[in-house]
Amino acid sequence: MAAPVAADAGVDERGTLRAAFGGLTTRGRSFVAAGLAAALCAYALGQPDLLRVGVLLAALPVLCVLVLHRTRSRVVTARRLTPDRVAAGGEARVHLRVENVGRLPSGLLLLQDRVPYVLGPRPRFVLDRIEPGGRREVTYRVRSELRGRYPLGPLELRLTDPFGMAELSRSFGASDTMTVLPHVEPLPYVRLGGNADGAGDGVRRGLVAVGEDDVIPRDYRHGDDLRRVHWRSTAHHGALMVRREEQPRRAQCTVLLDTRRTAYLGAGPDTAFERAVSGAASVVRHLAAQGYETRLLTGAGQLVPGPATEAREPAERIGLVMDVLAGAEPEDERPPETVEAVLRSAGGGLVVAFTGVLDDGQCAAFARLRPGRGTAVVFVIGGQRAPEAEAAQVAALRGAGWTALLLPPGVPLGQVWQQAAAEQAGQTGQTGQAGRRHG
Known part of the structure; x- marks a missing residue:
């Protein structure tokens, strides 16, 4: 757009004429000096014609300054x-x-x-x-x-x-x-867990209307059936209102971006932090195209879109998220309780996280961020430590209930994304089989 x-x-920089005369070039100063010299010689020698030449030489630069001083x-x-x-x-x-x-x-x-x-x-x-x-x-x-x-x-x-x-x-x-x-990678359209209460693919759920007080009206739009006009709300609002017979319930997803400065090494366009930002942007775009109501949560506890912008159109919401990712920078570490509180207030649904290096204490704190219900996937940006240390971090997150995968350098996110969906589908199948055996 x-x-x-x-x-x-x-900005009016005309100032005084004295300042404007500071713009004389070498040629202009030479003409002024030559004109003054000619005028002095004409006065000493009594030559009026030379005086006219001197005045002309000195007046031309002055006239040029005055014209530019006015026209600029x-x-x-x-x-x-x-x-x-x-x-x-x-x-x-x-x-x-x-x-x-x-x-x-x-x-x-x-x-x-x-x-x-x-x-x-x-x-x-x-x-x-x-x-x-x-x-x-x-x-x-x-x-x-x-x-x-x-x-x-x-x-x-x-x-x-x-x-x-x-x-x-x-x-x-x-x-x-x-x-x-940020650079956005194409991701395969695979199902990554979910259910109908806001953690799944997004379904339309009808409103259960028990009486007039349960009706949720909305503004009248051109083409609405006049039989749906809600006269009580129309009289209350002073504008034509109609009954909203059904309300779309969109699947929710929170993309968690670890922005701790200590979680990423190096600086430049190919660093681990840039890969994490690009991954978050790719997931936001991909899930928004699938109909998810997607939000971004940074390591500083910033939730985008926030409560003040949730009512905007989906395209505007995604634009806000992408603008934040465009200016994202590594930050000082914040208490994990801040992110945990914001993540819980964001509601259930799918959680996709991107993180870097975590020590044992940070790994335990990050493991607690997993929501109680819904699918939780974390991508660990690899290539920053020894393979054994990265594998141990992934195993610790898996033990806490996350679907954790390592994202090595040079490996497309789409490949690891498909692997996460396959693992999540396997876990769901095992849970279903266990439930049937228990029954």
Whole structure:
């Protein structure tokens, strides 16, 4: 989606004329010095013609400064980013518009937009004079292989006169933000546990209406049957309300991302933390496409979407989650009770976790995060310790009831995801057989 266009009149840096004269170029200063020298010689020698030449030489740079000093406040700019959210490795276009709102034509314009080095070199453009009321548009591309939020701007503008006597600068305060989303891996469509009470595939459950007080009304929409109008609620709300005969119950999933700084080693695009973030983003996208009501829980106890944004549309909710993942960074360790309390308040359903290195104490604390009911899967990001230590961590989590799997470097998440579904299906089959034998 394209970012809105916003005009920016810029920061007025005209200041005093004394400051404006600081923009004289070497040529302009030379003309002033030559003009003053010619005027002094004309006075000493009594040559009026030489005085006229001196005045002309000195007046030309002064006139150029005065014109630029006035016209640089008559230029406005606007920036438009399309799109403002791209996946890692994707490309966005930045459109710059420069407009002359003054009554005089502008001189030569030099544009430079500030962008982070990871998006590429700073774009520079040279624009010829702009007539009064005219505008010019330029476009450049930005691209990043690393997720994150990157500021674009402010735009810097330099004006020069046709004679090269003066050069004045101006900075525009408006800036935009380009969001680079984490890399998302395609996952196979397999069933990963669940039931009808919000931990499964999501089913529509009818509302049991015992009387008028049990009816849950909603706003009237075009096309609704008028026989479903609930007149008592209509009179109470002052707007037409209809009976809601059934309510969709979506399956719930909480994706837990371990953001502890001590859980991941190294820095850069191929680190364990980046693989964990990419895995969380992949699961969020995949389960949302399957109809799950997906939420993200970070190691700091941040739940996204929160209570204030739960009523938004599914696409908006997923957008909020992806924005948080785009800016996720390793954090200091927090008490596990904080995450445990938030996880319990999030309700039941499927829990998918991504974690890094856990010592014995941290592993025991993480094991307690497993919900009492529903499916719980944890992916341990491998390649950070000896294979024996990673295997012991996976075994400890399995012993606590998690479906724990190691995600080694270079192994696609889809492969391990399918393995988790197979193990979960085997555990469900064994539980069913045990129940039948007991019966």
